[in-house]
């Protein structure tokens with residue numbers, strides 16, 4: 471079956487905001503705790519499980535009034551350090567929408583990697599199938615958010631050592647796919663992603679691809695996919 475294509479109309483996504491913590495009275499705290507308990511119970515019992523496979527990282531986001539020229543020295547209007555990566559963002563979104571979100575990626579056991587895992591866990595994303603390398607570095611991205619042109623420019627340093635198929639045993643892959651109703655790929659870590667896609671296909675689990683732009687492994691994954699989302703420019707460029 472040919473996959474269904476969905477095109478994102480805008481370049482910058484709208485983020486779902488989560489209310490920041492505020493001081494609460496004991497009664498309020500208790501009520502909030504009970505509400506949280508019951509929504510988590512509902513999520514575990516009723517919500518479908520979505521498995522994501524792909525990129526995570528730490529984003530260092532500097533917002534600027536105007537994009538700098540080479541060798542300029544400018545000041546940011548704000549700075550944020552937070553989890554990013556396409557699959558990380560997508561699965562965080564799924565968890566915040568109430569789905570059971572399970573994510574597979576690779577980080578190193580460094581401060582960034584530990585931070586990435588903690589942030590995902592705090593959002594309710596299941597990270598128990600992550601590969602954590604004792605050596606190397608976790609993925610990291612400088613992001614310049616330009617308020618004038620409304621663009622985000624990313625300078626990405628991939629994680630090292632990269633994910634390889636041997637990082638995940640067959641039994642782990644089968645356990646990660648158990649009970650999954652949809653698998654999402656952002657087309658990063660393509661060799662291992664393809665193994666998951668073939669297994670998902672064998673089990674008739676629908677596959678959703680974010681085809682941001684042409685990259686290694688995209689065609690193979692597209693051949694196995696049921697649904698595709700892509701940037702506004704990508705399908706035009708490939709026609």
Ligand SMILES: Nc1ncnc2c1ncn2[C@@H]1O[C@H](COP(=O)(O)OP(=O)(O)O)[C@@H](O)[C@H]1O
Pocket residue numbers: 481482483529531553554555556557559560613615622624
């Ligand atoms: N409008 C925005 N305001 C602030 N930060 C943004 C905005 N758009 C994107 N970003 C940041 O840039 C990163 C990369 O953006 P994008 O490529 O759109 O996301 P993704 O990695 O989910 O495909 C995001 O993880 C986010 O931290």
Ligand SMILES: O=P(O)(O)OC[C@@]1(O)O[C@H](CO)[C@@H](O)[C@@H]1O
Pocket residue numbers: 525527529554555556610611624625626658
């Ligand atoms: O270099 P790639 O693999 O294309 O993209 C990596 C990356 O820059 O892309 C995301 C934005 O889409 C960032 O969150 C991430 O760090």
